[in-house]
Amino acid sequence: MTVASAKEDLVSPPVKRRKKFDKQGRLAFWLLLPACVAVFGVIIYPMFRTLVVSLFQVDSALATVTPFVGLGNYLSVLSNSDFWASIGRTFYFTLVSTALELVLGLIVAGLLNAKLKWRWLFRTIVVIPWAIPTIVNAAMWKGIFNAQYGALNALLTQLGIIHSYQAWLGDPNLALNMVILADVWKTVPLVAFFLLAGLTSIPTELYEAAKLDRASWPRIFRSIVLPMLVPSISIVLVLRTVEAFKVFDIIYAMTRGGPIDSTSTVAYFAYETAFSDQNFGIGSAISYIITIFILALSAVYLRLLRRSDLSLL
């Protein structure tokens, strides 16, 4: 590219060159326009509109009188104890689900990386949970956890672990953990595949050298696998934390926030405030606060991970 353009510079006069770029630029502009319109229409405009709405008191989908309240909506959200409770539950969901997914994902990735017969088949099967739509996954787990005919109750009673059927989603101390279980089942494959990509890129020579040095497996894991996986882990962590923090659909389909709000995460709280209570101003303010939380989380992560030499980010 550089050689070619340098040659061109020598041959063609500057005016002609400018014209050519002009033509190319115009083409590029028209080629990019559809993408720009799409991005503007479905990302930038809604975000901007939400920001505007968050500054007004909008208490109807068809409100005609919408007084300007400035940061009033934000202040009322931040002073609402229900909001902070939902933030607490969201952090719990994020922390536990991401941690479980990472640990289980690493184990699954390790198994899929082993030299097995039919490895391609196992790799295909493992992907299935990830391919199931969240709503279907939620309905399926709701069935498994059902207090009267759920498979989990049948399994545990027949194994003699519990003596009577439990209402897994009816106990406020259990419900969120059960939702986490459903989420983990669906997401482990994704995490596993990210980590598998990292595992396959570790040169086999490293393992061989370590074996020659008589390193034990835990030692190899700690000194070779884990450090080499840091780039993959960092991507997965950021991705999953942000995703988990926004969790909505699985909650909507499994528990609708109950019992006693014990599964009402902040995204569900925002939905309820905006669409069920028709407090669109406050609902918009909550969405912006969620965005700020996610930005802060991502920033912390990226900073932590950047310290590692091997990180891609």
Place this chain on the structure above:
Amino acid sequence: MKFTSKRLRRAMVGIGIAAVATIIVSGCSVTGASSNAGSAGGNSGTINALFMKQAGYSESDVDAIIKSFEKKYPKITVKPTFVAYEALHDKIVTSAPAGTYDVVHMDVIWPAEFASKGLITNVTKQFPASWKSSMLGGALSSAEYKGQYYGVPWGPSTKLFFYNKAMLAKVGATADDVKTWDGVLAVAKKLKDQGVVKYPLSWSWSQAEALICDYAVMLGAFGGQFTDSSGKLDVNNQAGVEALAWMRKTITDGLTDPASLTFLEDDTDKSMAAGKTAMELNWESTFRDLNDPSISKIVGDAAVSAPPAGPTGVNPGVNGSMALAIPTGSKHKTAAWTFIKYITSEAVQDKYVKSSMTNWKASYTQPTITQSNPEVFAAAGKAYDSMLSRPEVPDYNQVSQILQVDIQKALLGKLSPQAAMDDAVKQANALS
């Protein structure tokens, strides 16, 4: 390259300024609502109707009604959409700005909210005065707010008491034994002790409106009401607390299936149809389902009555009537009204009394109609005489959510019934 990026940047800035300008121009209302007032349209075209997929009229009932309507009015086509009750409210709200629907199915607790927020059309002028006297009062309230009409009632509804005759017979109990809630408790205890069924009672007590409907029945039976004369929530009095304490007691005594806290009406219905529940409160159409051999194992064993009476001897059911309304954004209001008039007419409602009761008083005295669903007519006829209303306030949804959480806290033993109701009253009355 430089030139291009400058141009692009300029274009982007231009788009940005245009966006800001659009917002400022429409700045008087950030929802842009004034531009979507809908229109009457002609008495023809395609109308979109949003229905509930749960109790009452079934999907095939509605499809059959639409078919006969389209035969009578060939210029109008009706496209129905069915959603679960739990999604209905939010669907009406989110579709309002776009004016997607011309007819929506509306619950009795929503007219205050939808009317005061301008989501549905005032039809008082088209509403014949004669309807006000020829329709049941409880059904009328599902379309009325502050003396104005915002729709047409489409079936009164209340929760009735269903029990499994065969199970009751095993412990020697009859219909007379379950005429009061005390009697229900005694029978339930016998059923449990004699091992007829593990949990004789199940309820729709998940964190949803269904819980408030069940609580309403108990509140009424204990002689209470939701609001005081000034419209403030008033459930932390003796009746409100005793009703809740009674509900809690059925759990601690092991008579209520703990799964009830995850149940909606549909789940209690299934539980009873599967023979896992002996007694339940549910809507009228439950009787149809319990006697449908394709989904029920207890065909012929189900019996239905008005809700049992409480210690004060009264038994008002909960008013769960529904209506059909025209959203403000509809562009076919004339055709929508024609359809609503047809589907709510006496002749059509009379034809489907197995699914939903009719709101026309005259039907209740015509033997040909009452004979087609005699058990439910006998039970419902009595129940409709007195029905308890949930608070008719614009922010009902928030009031209901507060009540749902506090009632569940008491049911789970996290708070005493008194503390739970004190908290609910405090929170709800601080709303506005």
